[in-house]
Amino acid sequence: MLVLLDIVVGISFVYLLLALISTTVNEWVAGILKLRSRTLEVGIRQLLGPAADAFYAHPLIGGLSAPGRRPSYIPAHLFSSAVIQLLDAGADSAGAATTKQVERAVAAIGRTQPALEEWFNNAMDRVSGWYKRKLQIITFAVALVVTLVANADTLQLIGVLWRSPVLRASILEQARERLQGPRPVAANYPDVNTPVPPIDDEASAEDQDVKPLTPDERAMLDQLVGWSSEFRRFNQRVCDALTAERTRACADEAKAADCRQVLQRIMAETRCTIEGTRLVATDASPRGAVMSAALFPIAGRHLFGWLLTIAAISMGAAFWFDTLKRFMNIRSAGASPDEKKK
Amino acid sequence: MTRAPAVAVALIAWSIALHATGQVLLKKTFIATYRNRVTITTNFKVDEAHPHPNAIGTSSDDGDLHMAGRAQAIGLPMVVELSNGRLNDVTGVENAIHAAQGTNQAVSVSGAWRLWMEHKSAEPMHQGDTVPVPENTNPKHVFEIHPITAFHGTATLETFAPLRDDQKPTAHYQASDAETAFKRYEKMKLTVDRTDAVFVSIDGPQTPYNYVEFRLEVAGQATFVDDGAFVFANAFDLNDVQLTTDPRRIVLVKDSRPAALIGPAPVGQRFRVLGIPRINLDAVMRFAKPNQVTVVTGAYELIILAVIE
Numbered sequence: 096m097l098v099l100l101d102i103v104v105g106i107s108f109v110y111l112l113l114a115l116i117s118t119t120v121n122e123w124v125a126g127i128l129k130l131r132s133r134t135l136e137v138g139i140r141q142l143l144g145p146a147a148d149a150f151y152a153h154p155l156i157g158g159l160s161a162p163g164r165r166p167s168y169i170p171a172h173l174f175s176s177a178v179i180q181l182l183d184a185g186a187d188s189a190g191a192a193t194t195k196q197v198e199r200a201v202a203a204i205g206r207t208q209p210a211l212e213e214w215f216n217n218a219m220d221r222v223s224g225w226y227k228r229k230l231q232i233i234t235f236a237v238a239l240v241v242t243l244v245a246n247a248d249t250l251q252l253i254g255v256l257w258r259s260p261v262l263r264a265s266i267l268e269q270a271r272e273r274l275q276g277p278r279p280v281a282a283n284y285p286d287v288n289t290p291v292p293p294i295d296d297e298a299s300a301e302d303q304d305v306k307p308l309t310p311d312e313r314a315m316l317d318q319l320v321g322w323s324s325e326f327r328r329f330n331q332r333v334c335d336a337l338t339a340e341r342t343r344a345c346a347d348e349a350k351a352a353d354c355r356q357v358l359q360r361i362m363a364e365t366r367c368t369i370e371g372t373r374l375v376a377t378d379a380s381p382r383g384a385v386m387s388a389a390l391f392p393i394a395g396r397h398l399f400g401w402l403l404t405i406a407a408i409s410m411g412a413a414f415w416f417d418t419l420k421r422f423m424n425i426r427s428a429g430a431s432p433d434e435k436k437k
Numbered sequence: 438m439t440r441a442p443a444v445a446v447a448l449i450a451w452s453i454a455l456h457a458t459g460q461v462l463l464k465k466t467f468i469a470t471y472r473n474r475v476t477i478t479t480n481f482k483v484d485e486a487h488p489h490p491n492a493i494g495t496s497s498d499d500g501d502l503h504m505a506g507r508a509q510a511i512g513l514p515m516v517v518e519l520s521n522g523r524l525n526d527v528t529g530v531e532n533a534i535h536a537a538q539g540t541n542q543a544v545s546v547s548g549a550w551r552l553w554m555e556h557k558s559a560e561p562m563h564q565g566d567t568v569p570v571p572e573n574t575n576p577k578h579v580f581e582i583h584p585i586t587a588f589h590g591t592a593t594l595e596t597f598a599p600l601r602d603d604q605k606p607t608a609h610y611q612a613s614d615a616e617t618a619f620k621r622y623e624k625m626k627l628t629v630d631r632t633d634a635v636f637v638s639i640d641g642p643q644t645p646y647n648y649v650e651f652r653l654e655v656a657g658q659a660t661f662v663d664d665g666a667f668v669f670a671n672a673f674d675l676n677d678v679q680l681t682t683d684p685r686r687i688v689l690v691k692d693s694r695p696a697a698l699i700g701p702a703p704v705g706q707r708f709r710v711l712g713i714p715r716i717n718l719d720a721v722m723r724f725a726k727p728n729q730v731t732v733v734t735g736a737y738e739l740i741i742l743a744v745i746e
Binding site: 099118122168169170171172209212213216219220223224226227230279280281282283284286287288289290291292411412413416 | 444464465466467469470473474478479510565626630632633634635656657658659660662663667668669682683684686717719720721723724725726728729730731732733734735736
């Protein structure tokens with residue numbers, strides 16, 4: 096039972112590491128696409144119609160982001176203040192026609208800050224829903240790419256862990272280190288004269304990076320997932336073909352030139368290495384031709400395992416962090432006294 | 438080996454089913470709106486209310502009038518509390534509360550928002566989920582409007598004063614011991630999960646000590662916002678032993694007596710006060726890292742109900 100638990104810990108840990116990589120890529124993609132600010136802008140345009148440009152140009156809103164960029168968040172009280180001021184300015188600033196849609200909406204809900212804030216917050220709930228759906232699509236796509244690039248097949252992973260007690264022990268150690276994690280962060284503000292931080296600080300905090308993988312974790316991932324074994328399998332075919340060619344060419348003294356040529360090719364071939372008299376496959380890239388020919392068999396062999404991994408990574412790093420913690424706790428509770436001593 | 442993958446996958450599936458604890462999941466938009474705001478105004482349906490305010494005495498005999506209900510804009514199980522309910526001045530408000538009770542009609546309520554893990558549930562509370570009608574005045578909740586500043590158009594700012602019972606002038610309120618309370622506040626570890634696109638999950642230990650009497654020493658200049666002010670201060674017990682390791686945020690409600698006294702006070706001035714703790718959402722967002730799960734300590738602030746002169 097302990098072996099199974101160790102395998103589950105190992106899988107959870109690999110999922111956690113892959114989910115951390117996916118989260119980094121996700122944020123990067125969302126940042127490139129300016130997903131947050133663009134989705135917010137769609138919501139604002141739906142609310143304010145043609146007056147949205149004047150709204151974004153308002154100093155209260157323009158000040159929330161760098162020049163030429165749209166803000167990612169708009170606090171409800173700034174929204175209501177800006178809208179009220181826009182309506183007060185009326186035709187002078189945005190033009191009567193552009194503020195007409197807003198006038199109608201405000202007439203229906205009431206021209207008070209609480210009413211406008213509720214209107215805005217309700218709209219933002221919808222915007223959050225759109226954003227989440229878009230992000231889910233990106234998350235799934237990123238999980239798919241990460242899984243395929245890493246060849247992270249859950250079933251294969253279980254096999255590797257089942258066969259290697261050393262690897263299981265090493266994972267347990269690294270999982271323990273990862274779970275210890277950073278010490279709690281103390282909420283100590285740097286400046287006692289600034290109990291309310293400027294908005295710029297809030298925005299920049301959103302851009303911080305995810306805690307990266309340690310070199311040990313990267314090395315461990317290399318051992319557990321990747322294309323090395325597949326590559327070796329393809330390359331072995333090349334090596335076998337070269338071996339056959341060498342046998343044919345070098346068996347006959349009359350073909351000495353051919354033999355030399357084959358031997359030169361063998362020396363230059365990165366996909367094979369000579370071990371004694373045998374040609375052994377390396378994990379060098381098998382190159383396009385072999386890959387395309389073998390793509391369908393590979394996909395068939397790994398499809399289910401890949402799908403499991405994609406679904407798992409899509410659940411996010413926080414989920415796998417909690418899961419790993421839970422299984423580690425169960426494992427600690429269930430370990431034999433001798434093991435505990437170790 | 439043949440059964441190993443199936444068992445491993447089954448174990449993980451079981452773990453997925455177990456993945457739920459009593460955290461509160463707040464919308465990021467809600468946090469962005471209220472992190473640096475003192476109060477909240479919402480339409481609130483009073484489902485349950487105590488017939489009378491608590492007596493004035495020790496600990497939970499705090500003179501509060503409790504009510505439980507629902508506010509669509511908040512979307513969480515919640516209670517609303519009128520502080521200093523034993524004052525003659527708020528009899529009209531109490532009558533209004535009881536008139537609104539059980540009518541299913543929402544009335545406007547304003548007051549200090551308060552997120553606090555005193556009555557948390559074992560299940561997660563997801564902001565925006567349908568909130569069941571509470572069966573009593575104290576359902577499982579982490580969100581409160583406490584103390585209120587207005588109910589159905591009537592201001593209650595006179596309640597921002599030392600707790601007293603106008604019917605029993607000799608009654609005296611004995612708040613939680615400051616040393617014990619601040620030890621818990623300072624040690625409170627909040628697990629903040631900012632990996633979701635829409636929600637921020639906050640979980641922490643069940644923490645009591647609603648009212649605490651202490652001395653504060655102003656540590657910096659106040660920042661005034663639309664509905665009040667924030668200022669950093671150090672906390673001391675009544676024997677002048679320092680209770681906070683670093684200055685904590687003090688929350689002052691606009692037009693209240695504490696705001697008038699503490700807001701313009703110079704650095705170093707001390708006040709004996711009665712405070713109510715709440716989670717500091719600004720600290721939660723400033724110190725919990727985006728896209729990660731972070732444990733934050735000291736992320737609380739104190740709403741000042743009264744300056745004890």
